[in-house]
Amino acid sequence: MSKTKSNPQTLSSVRNALRILKSFSTFEPTKRVSELAESLGLAKSTVSRLLATLASEGFVIKDEKTKAYKLGLSVLTLGGIVTNNFEIHKEAVPVLNKLVNDTGETAHLAILDGNDTIYIHKEECNHPVRILTHLGRRNPAYCTSSGKVLLAFSDRETVEQVIENGLVKHMPNTITDPDELRKELKKIREQGYAISTEELTEGTRSVAAPIRDYTGKVVCAVTVVGPIQRMHDHKIQEIAKKVVRAAEDASERLGYDKRYFRQLGK
């Protein structure tokens, strides 16, 4: 029964239920019994029962007509609680709002989790043409602007871990050479922001800058994402400035004292 690495003290039925939940995505928002049975290597009867249990607690919803399942509202409620737990949130949201108004593009807050960045907040712009992202969205760190910023300001091991994990070429622009990535991170540290142009997703460009807490530690990144047409080379510097400014504002609100740390020569 050990598919990935079944820790000794974990319950397989529960793990299977959680795997079912995790198998949903923006691109496959509905799932059916046999599909899941296939992909998880379980009997149809087992999946059917697991789904019934998940449904009874509101974690999935069954469309009685098509017999397809989608994620339920319990999941939404829990997500909201998580969001509320991040203190960064309270301080950074107003700043993010302003940034969206100033740039006209969608902005996010992102943190690092393992080898990925995760959007912990999203502030949508009004443009009819929008990039498809969502709260909680998980992207590989090495090929997104927010991820690169967070990596640039994290310890060596984290970076090496990401490299060891493999730099997959998603797009022509994806950085796949370890040394090139290290150089890129150095550059980001120096200039104070990161840009990513079609490194993960076609047609999109993003800019990110680090938010620091009162200890000077980078805890989060602000990032603005948009279609490359609207993120022209001649506009990108302007946007970058605004992103950096927003990040500095948010940092200040978290008690970060720029001058103090400059004095320290950091």
Added chain:
Amino acid sequence: MSKTKSNPQTLSSVRNALRILKSFSTFEPTKRVSELAESLGLAKSTVSRLLATLASEGFVIKDEKTKAYKLGLSVLTLGGIVTNNFEIHKEAVPVLNKLVNDTGETAHLAILDGNDTIYIHKEECNHPVRILTHLGRRNPAYCTSSGKVLLAFSDRETVEQVIENGLVKHMPNTITDPDELRKELKKIREQGYAISTEELTEGTRSVAAPIRDYTGKVVCAVTVVGPIQRMHDHKIQEIAKKVVRAAEDASERLGYDKRYFRQLGK
């Protein structure tokens, strides 16, 4: 083992795991083993194992120092997927943005789930004094403006179901008399919006209006919430107008043709 009503074909271990997840709230964002064992009526060892399993899949995070558990990032990711699934979302978010700018207060989208309203979107205002709500927040329908709007435009059975479920007095202003509630809903149908003043939470007032889809069905409510000091009697009519307008805008974007339905005499 039948605590609430254990459907024959549901798995108790999975159900217990889900119950653990659901026991987290904004007010109790962390939980400990013995606490959960007590409240769920399970052995500490059982809870410990369930939590270990939940942690291994990122649904909870254990603070190794304090041994306290909080909800994990997997939950956030799933919540984002749910959000993205609501089509109303795409259409209503720009409208909501505008509403927040116009009123200066936090706005939500809400839907009805059983006897509760659930916020499926939240657009925060910039005021330093803010109402504590969150995405996925579940509130009783009969004592919130969004809930009352949604009830006002749903079928008789739903309303009677809510009444049967009990009208608990949360505040002096809470409507607890069934007939009074029915009268209130009638009034809401006539005027096209609902107001709730300290019916559930002290110091808050909210206004809500219905969003309709192309079939004319009320699918969702827009609501603006704020502290009563900022929602003065002499300002409330103005705010209500804006909320109704926003709801109409959103309805139009969903293909609802006001004139067509007026012709029908609806």
Added chain:
DNA sequence: GAGGAAATTCCGCTATACGGAACAAATATG
């Protein structure tokens, strides 16, 4: 450094969750 509380691990027993088969329902096919 001892005492106590809390979490985890161990262990034996039973209940339970599993897979397979049978059944039911819905969809596709001719």
Added chain:
DNA sequence: CATATTTGTTCCGTATAGCGGAATTTCCTC
């Protein structure tokens, strides 16, 4: 329109996984 096929659910016997309680470890507290 009947038949074939796919898909989901229920039933059932068995093996085992998950349960509670005790033992052990860890972590505070005094």
